[in-house]
Amino acid sequence: MLRTEIDPADCLRIVLESLEDSKAEDTVSIDIQGKSALGDYMIVTSGRSHRHVGAIADRLLRDLKDKGLGSCKVEGLQSCDWVLIDTGDLIIHIFRPEVRGFYGIEKMWQIDDNSDA
Template identity: 60%
Template sequence: MTAIQDQEAAAPLPDPSSEALLKLVLGSLEDDKAEDVVSIDLRGKTEIADYMVVASGRSTRQVSAIAQNLVDRLKENASRASKVEGKDAGDWVLIDSGDVIVHVFRPEVRDFYQIEKMWLPAGAQNG
């Protein structure tokens, strides 16, 4: 990256669109090696958010770390204070940043709840 790109990447987004938030979320999850990341477009389906992202971490420790890093990046880069539930347990962490809701699971917990199936179109494949 050039110095200008570094500055632009570090500068908080003034009022990020839901697409910009989604990009930030997906980048953070990729940086932290989240697995099986699924992005679901909720526009027109519900008013709770524009996007839902579901991802997995390999352990409770990684799930908690992924969630904490995401919350920190949202605050730093998008000036978003997110609501977080479940970080201390590390089995299923919900991060509500307004336009994008993120669920980070341990694989066993994700498999049990299968939350993507509620929101993905019929016949769609996750992953």
């Protein structure tokens, strides 16, 4: 399947809508453009349980594929404690709350969002 070129902001919208539809909790979107070569945005969110994390990831992967972004890299679907989905422009972390609290990954990237005044 050919990968469709989608603007990173449009991809972000697709991801956030999918996460909302899946009832993901405490979703945070972090603009990492110019801060990292990893991508343009990082999204961190939580599911209530292993099953919920897996369902969120499955739904997101299906929604991305439907939009022509089916060649994502995925890690962690076996255990569903922390699932990482890399679209190329976006990096999505889906955690169980305990695992998210332990790693505190969004705190590492949210340096100073108040400077965007």
